[in-house]
Amino acid sequence: MEFEIKPKGKLSIGFKELWDYRELFYFFTWRDLKVKYKQTFLGVFWAILQPIILTTLFTLGFGDAISEKSNIKIPYPIFALSGFLLWSIFSSGLTNAGNSMVNNSNIIKKIYFPRLIIPISSILISVVDFSIAFIVFIPVLLYYDFWFNSLAPVYIILSVLLTTFATFGLGTFFAAISVKYRDFRYILPFLIQVLLFATPVIYPLKFSSNEILHYLFCLNPMNAPIELFRASIEKNNNIDIQSFILSTSVIILLFMLGIFYFRKTEHYFADLA
Amino acid sequence: MKPILEIKHISKKFKIFHEQQPYLSLRDSIVGLFNNKKTREDFWALRDVTFDVFPGDTIGIIGKNGAGKSTLLKILSKITPPTSGKIIGRGRIASLLEVGTGFHSELSGRENIFMNGSILGMRRSEILKNFDAIVDFAGVEKFIDTPLKHYSSGMQLRLAFAVAAFLENEVLIIDEVLAVGDLEFQKKCLGKMEDVSKSGRTILFVSHNLSALKSLCSKGICLKDGKSSFIGNSTEAISYYLDSRKEHISIVKQFDSSYQKEDFSLHSIKICNSVSDNANIIVDNLPIEIKTNIEIHNQGNYHISYHIKNDLNELLFAFYNYNSGVTLKKGHNNLTCMVPSTFLQPGYYSLNLYIVKDAVYPIFIEEEIISFNIIEGQVVTGINASSLPGYIRPKFEWSN
Numbered sequence: 243m244e245f246e247i248k249p250k251g252k253l254s255i256g257f258k259e260l261w262d263y264r265e266l267f268y269f270f271t272w273r274d275l276k277v278k279y280k281q282t283f284l285g286v287f288w289a290i291l292q293p294i295i296l297t298t299l300f301t302l303g304f305g306d307a308i309s310e311k312s313n314i315k316i317p318y319p320i321f322a323l324s325g326f327l328l329w330s331i332f333s334s335g336l337t338n339a340g341n342s343m344v345n346n347s348n349i350i351k352k353i354y355f356p357r358l359i360i361p362i363s364s365i366l367i368s369v370v371d372f373s374i375a376f377i378v379f380i381p382v383l384l385y386y387d388f389w390f391n392s393l394a395p396v397y398i399i400l401s402v403l404l405t406t407f408a409t410f411g412l413g414t415f416f417a418a419i420s421v422k423y424r425d426f427r428y429i430l431p432f433l434i435q436v437l438l439f440a441t442p443v444i445y446p447l448k449f450s451s452n453e454i455l456h457y458l459f460c461l462n463p464m465n466a467p468i469e470l471f472r473a474s475i476e477k478n479n480n481i482d483i484q485s486f487i488l489s490t491s492v493i494i495l496l497f498m499l500g501i502f503y504f505r506k507t508e509h510y511f512a513d514l515a
Numbered sequence: 516m517k518p519i520l521e522i523k524h525i526s527k528k529f530k531i532f533h534e535q536q537p538y539l540s541l542r543d544s545i546v547g548l549f550n551n552k553k554t555r556e557d558f559w560a561l562r563d564v565t566f567d568v569f570p571g572d573t574i575g576i577i578g579k580n581g582a583g584k585s586t587l588l589k590i591l592s593k594i595t596p597p598t599s600g601k602i603i604g605r606g607r608i609a610s611l612l613e614v615g616t617g618f619h620s621e622l623s624g625r626e627n628i629f630m631n632g633s634i635l636g637m638r639r640s641e642i643l644k645n646f647d648a649i650v651d652f653a654g655v656e657k658f659i660d661t662p663l664k665h666y667s668s669g670m671q672l673r674l675a676f677a678v679a680a681f682l683e684n685e686v687l688i689i690d691e692v693l694a695v696g697d698l699e700f701q702k703k704c705l706g707k708m709e710d711v712s713k714s715g716r717t718i719l720f721v722s723h724n725l726s727a728l729k730s731l732c733s734k735g736i737c738l739k740d741g742k743s744s745f746i747g748n749s750t751e752a753i754s755y756y757l758d759s760r761k762e763h764i765s766i767v768k769q770f771d772s773s774y775q776k777e778d779f780s781l782h783s784i785k786i787c788n789s790v791s792d793n794a795n796i797i798v799d800n801l802p803i804e805i806k807t808n809i810e811i812h813n814q815g816n817y818h819i820s821y822h823i824k825n826d827l828n829e830l831l832f833a834f835y836n837y838n839s840g841v842t843l844k845k846g847h848n849n850l851t852c853m854v855p856s857t858f859l860q861p862g863y864y865s866l867n868l869y870i871v872k873d874a875v876y877p878i879f880i881e882e883e884i885i886s887f888n889i890i891e892g893q894v895v896t897g898i899n900a901s902s903l904p905g906y907i908r909p910k911f912e913w914s915n
Contacts, residue, residue, distance in 0.1 A: 247593055247602040269633045277621045280662075352613045353634055354593035425541045512594045513529065 255501060259356045266355055270363035274338075275370060289371035290378050293326040300444050312446045315478045317386045324472050325443035327375055331405045332464055333434045335368035339413025340430045343421050347515035357508040358501075361417045365409050369402065383475070390474050397474035401467040404493055408463040411496030414504040421511050442468055447485060460485035463493045517605060519686060519717055520568035520591070524600035527561040527586050527741075560586040562741040563600070570606075570685070573718040575732035575749050577725070577756045580882055582738040584721045588612060588690050591719065606685035606717070609636055613690075615675030620664035624655055624674055627663055631678045645681040653677035672700065680707045686717045705731065725753050725827045757826055757863070766797060768885050778878055779817070779870060782808040786887050789853065799861050799889050803854040809870075810847050816873050817843040819850065824883075826863040831906050837874060857908050861891045 279285045297319055305318040314321050339361040343350065346360050383389060390398075420426040441464045450456060459465060460482075466489035473481050561583045568574060576584050589595045591602065592610035617634040618627050628649055632642040642649075650656055653674040655666070663671060689708070705727055712718050712731065722728050728735070728749060735752025737745035737759070745755040767785045774781040785808075788801040797803060811817055820835035836842070836850060843850070865886040870879040 245604045247590065247597065247604065249596050249599055249601075265633050265639055269630055273617075273619060273622065273626070273630050276626065277619060280621045349617050349634065351594065352616045353610060355634065355636070423541045423544070509596045512589065 255505070256356055256358070260358060263355050263359060266359050267363050267366065270359060271366045271370070274364060274367050278367070286371075286374050289330075289374045293323060293330055293375050294378060296326050297323040304444065308445050312448065314446055316388060316472070316475055320382060320386055320388060320475065321446075321472070322444055323379060323382055324475070325441075325468050327372060327379060328401060328405050328468050328471055329438065329441065329443045329464065330375065331365075331368045331372045331402070332409050333438070334371065335365040335406075335409040336413050336416070336434060337430060338364035338367065339409065340416030340420060341427060342413075343417040343511060344424070344427065344515065347421075347511075350515050351512050357511060358414070358504065361414050361504075362410065365406060365413055368409070369406060372402065389476055391476040394474035397470050401471040401474075404467040404470065404490065405464065407497050408467065408493045411493065411498070411500035412463075414500035415496075418500075418504040418507045418511075421514050422507070437462070437464070441465060447482060457488075460488040461492050463489060463496055465489040466493065516569060518567035519570045519572075519604070519606050521603040522564060522566050522568070522591075522600075523602065525561055525564045525587070525590060525597045525602065526559060526599045527583075527590060527595070528598040529558045529560055531556050531558045559741050561590070561597070564738075564741075564743045565600075566736060566743060566746055568686075568717060568719065570717055571715050572734055573712045573720065573732045574734045574736060575728035575752065576719065576721045576736050576738060577728065577752060578738035583741040584738055585612070585690060586741075587738070588688050588719070588721060592688055604686075607636070608686040608688060609679075609682045609684035610688040611635075611679050611682075611690065612688070614672060614679060618663060618671065618675060621662055623662055624650075624659045624666070627674065628678055631675065632681075635679065635682060636684065637682065641681075641683065649674075649677045649681055652680060669700070676700075676704055676707075680711075684716075686719070687711065688719045690721045691723065723828045725756075726829070729753055766885075766887050776879065778811070778813055778815070778872065780810040780812070781868075781870075781879075782810065784808070784866075784868075784885050786885065797887055797889050799859060799891055800856050802856045803859070803889070805852045805854070805866075807850040807852075808848070809843065809850070811843050811845050814845050818871050818874070819843070820869040820871055821852075822867040822869070824865050824867070825906065829906075835869075835871075837871070855910065857910060859889055860903070860906060860908055861889050863888050 279288070282288065284291070300322050301319045305322070308314070309318045342360045342364040343357070350357065350360075416426055416430055420430075440459065441462050442459065443464075447459055447465065447469065448456070450459070466486045469481050469486060469489075472478055564583075564587060576587065578584050586595075588610065589612070590597050592608065592612065594610075594612075615627075615631060617631050619630065622630065628646065629639070629642055633639065650659055653670070653676075655670055655674055658666060658670065663674075666674070708718065708720075708731060718731075720728065720732060732749040735745070735747060735749035735756075736743055737752050737756050739759065744759070745752055747755075766787060767783065769783045770781045783806075785804075785806040786797060787804055787806070788797055789804045790801060805821065807819060809819070818835055818837040820833055820837070822833045823831045825831055834852065836852070841850065863886065865883040867880070867882045868884040869877045872878045
């Protein structure tokens with residue numbers, strides 16, 4: 243096994259190296275999950291509680307008004323919960339990934355491994371949380387006498403993948419840039435909060451009649467996965483193709499930007515962190 | 516035989532910031548665009564370092580603080596890239612720049628072994644295979660499922676070293692690992708490292724403990740201001756290093772304005788015999804005075820502490836004026852500390868200075884702030900005093 247250490251590495255994702263270190267993904271994700279729920283009374287129920295509480299709040303507060311004003315074909319609690327389930331991957335994944343490099347700076351400074359493992363595993367935690375929270379989605383569907391359509395597994399897996407990619411793009415970017423500029427640690431929570439209201443989580447995409455606003459909404463990376471996820475429920479399988487393509491392109495763009503910026507700057511993390 | 520590591524013309528540049536926080540902020544960068552005041556300066560931590568490492572070598576890297584030792588190890592471990600030059604490697608490298616990297620206090624001992632092992636590059640199967648041996652080496656069987664936060668610091672350290680001890684990589688890079696832990700633990704580490712080197716693996720080792728380096732390493736590299744000033748066998752490298760340090764011997768040291776701090780200004784340190792005709796040499800058979808001229812700016816509770824080290828860089832003992840009845844007052848202070856005659860053996864010594872506030876907070880630390888040589892003042896007939904063993908030769912009161 244021969245290798246070289248040179249001033250600057252190549253600009254690639256470095257799949258081979260990531261594969262060589264594949265066990266570390268597991269260990270980092272496992273460590274953070276363990277630590278997250280250690281010494282908590284409710285443990286993993288926290289993953290379920292958050293979307294449930296948010297859905298209940300919004301259903302009680304705005305449910306009727308939003309349903310009336312738009313043509314949602316599914317009961318509002320199903321609508322909101324499906325949004326919040328995916329949104330929680332994005333928001334908690336992005337928060338954790340964005341802070342991950344700074345939080346793990348003590349490890350980065352002392353040992354080498356592909357740096358991408360850190361933000362990726364902090365996003366994987368949110369995916370694990372999602373799969374736990376997803377369990378509550380089924381009784382809610384049954385309660386309202388709804389069920390998935392035949393293509394549901396494809397839609398759901400694809401929507402989770404799209405969410406992960408969107409989170410990954412932004413997450414790696416914020417992880418890398420906050421090593422250099424700590425300002426972004428403060429920008430991130432604010433940005434996530436703003437994005438929540440610019441995403442069709444609590445109201446449908448066609449809620450506003452303003453043209454420009456509509457297109458801005460379409461560009462939102464979380465638009466495509468949430469629409470796709472909702473399309474897995476029967477009687478609701480219509481996706482606005484135009485907005486889906488726009489949003490997916492933004493995801494691909496963010497993914498490439500994130501990975502490019504991360505790989506370009508990662509060599510100097512140890513010097514700056 | 517091909518070298519396992521070829522280090523070719525490695526240089527590393529850092530930018531150092533003047534009067535600025537080390538963290539960048541966006542605002543500073545934007546302001547910096549319009550404000551061309553030069554606040555940064557280039558600093559070469561390493562300059563054109565070239566050497567080859569062959570399989571089975573144990574190489575000790577020696578040098579003063581800031582000579583570039585740790586930077587070299589960081590580049591070899593791929594943590595930070597070199598600014599220029601390249602390294603060709605032909606084997607799996609494991610680097611131990613710290614014991615217990617990735618340890619988490621909430622996880623149990625068992626979980627931490629897996630976490631730490633995998634960060635160090637061990638496969639899960641390797642960890643499983645060595646698990647019992649690791650636990651046994653660390654001696655923590657009873658607490659293996661207890662969270663790490665309930666471990667004593669000694670137990671944490673033993674566990675961390677135990678994991679590292681079972682690394683099976685061809686090249687091991689070790690930075691000052693032995694500076695932590697008690698004497699017994701250090702001996703255990705050294706013993707384990709000797710086993711490793713005997714098994715034919717390659718070790719690169721940084722330590723200030725010159726006697727450990729001497730016994731463990733076959734080759735030595737001396738770094739000075741980022742350049743490799745000497746490469747050869749370890750005994751030669753150590754004596755080269757000691758000689759180069761002795762160039763700095765001075766018995767009076769005046770300090771410039773960089774020693775004027777907010778709380779104090781350090782003016783001078785002088786070491787001399789209390790009664791002596793020749794001010795340029797220090798002899799062992801007369802009392803030795805260490806005079807510190809320091810100005811304290813604020814009213815407060817300050818004291819100074821010296822750590823004295825011998826030529827092998829071993830810390831002999833510390834002494835200070837705390838609770839001595841002599842305090843540092845606001846204004847000029849001329850502290851004199853008297854070391855009794857024949858207390859120190861003839862030889863080379865250096866002092867670390869600590870200036871301490873409120874008995875606990877060191878506000879200033881400088882290693883090897885002054886170095887001096889003590890020579891034999893008198894050839895004693897009969898018993899040759901200099902051949903007496905031990906570090907010190909105190910005169911005790913005898914009675915009959």
